[in-house]
Structures are given as structure tokens and as C-alpha cells.
Amino acid sequence: MREEIFMKMAVDIALENVLTNRGGPFGAVIVRNGHLISIGRNQVTAKNDPTAHAEVEAIRAACKYLNRYQLTGCELYTSCEPCPMCLGAIYWARLKYIYYAGTSQDAAQAGFEDQYIYHQFTLPKQKRSIPMIHIPTDNTYEPFNAWSHQPHKKGY
Ligand SMILES: [Zn+2]
Numbered sequence: 001m002r003e004e005i006f007m008k009m010a011v012d013i014a015l016e017n018v019l020t021n022r023g024g025p026f027g028a029v030i031v032r033n034g035h036l037i038s039i040g041r042n043q044v045t046a047k048n049d050p051t052a053h054a055e056v057e058a059i060r061a062a063c064k065y066l067n068r069y070q071l072t073g074c075e076l077y078t079s080c081e082p083c084p085m086c087l088g089a090i091y092w093a094r095l096k097y098i099y100y101a102g103t104s105q106d107a108a109q110a111g112f113e114d115q116y117i118y119h120q121f122t123l124p125k126q127k128r129s130i131p132m133i134h135i136p137t138d139n140t141y142e143p144f145n146a147w148s149h150q151p152h153k154k155g156y
Contacts, residue, residue, distance in 0.1 A: 014079035
């Protein structure tokens with residue numbers, strides 16, 4: 001089955017990432033019209049970048065390859081269920097399907113905080129572990145007003 005081949009590829013990338021000590025146990029690939037267009041591996045520690053998750057890396061590479069900022073019609077295969085950040089990036093990228101092998105429970109057992117962050121999102125803002133403080137200013141709406149009147153904007 002085609003899906004299983006790409007899924008195994010994502011898991012192999014994750015395994016190779018660990019065995020070569022390049023980063024966390026996560027890999028991802030993006031496929032368009034049945035063709036592999038990008039791969040991503042977790043590079044958080046290698047790049048000192050907390051956003052360098054496999055899925056985000058694969059999305060960045062696919063967008064660069066296609067020279068566009070949305071991946072409409074593309075499929076993502078990831079070695080593990082996406083964390084909240086990656087899931088958000090996947091929605092922004094407008095991917096068509098998410099295939100995953102491991103679950104967020106598997107990630108939690110390996111010491112990763114996906115489930116903890118998912119839970120934080122369900123809490124009221126004032127109950128989350130990172131305080132989120134609303135400070136409206138007199139220019140809060142100026143960027144939105146400018147955007148709505150910008151004739152040359154590129155919507156996304
Ligand atoms: Zn992630």
C-alpha cells in the first residue's frame with residue numbers, strides 16, 4: 001500500500017535521526033500526487049530551535065520546493081501524532097491528510113510534552129502554566145485596519 005510505504009519512510013527518518021544522534025525520534029515526509037516532495041527530521045537540539053519539529057521542517061522544505069506558502073492537496077506522513085504546534089502549522093499549510101504512526105501517548109511515554117500542551121489549551125487562559133496577559137493599547141486595531149484597506153495584500 002502506497003500510504004504504508006511513505007509512513008515507513010517517515011519512521012525510518014525518525015530512527016536514523018536517533019541513531020545518528022541528530023535529534024529527537026521524529027521524522028516526516030510530504031507527498032504530492034503520489035510523489036515525495038520533502039522530508040523533515042527533528043532538529044530542535046541541532047539547531048537550538050524549539051520549533052524545528054519534523055513536521056515543521058517538512059512543511060518548510062515543501063513550501064520552498066513548490067515556491068508557495070500553502071500545501072493544498074499535499075499529504076503529510078509523520079512518525080508520531082503531531083504536537084499542538086505542528087498541528088497548527090499543518091492547518092495553516094492547508095495539508096489534505098495527516099497520516100501518523102505513533103500516538104501522543106507514545107510520545108508522552110518517551111518524555112515528550114505533547115499531551116501536557118494539548119491539555120493546557122483546554123484550560124481557561126488564567127489557569128495555564130504560562131500566564132497570558134491581555135494589554136489592549138490605543139493602536140491595537142491599526143494593523144488590522146491597515147490590512148483591511150491594503151489593496152495589494154496576499155491573503156492566507
Ligand atoms: Zn511538533
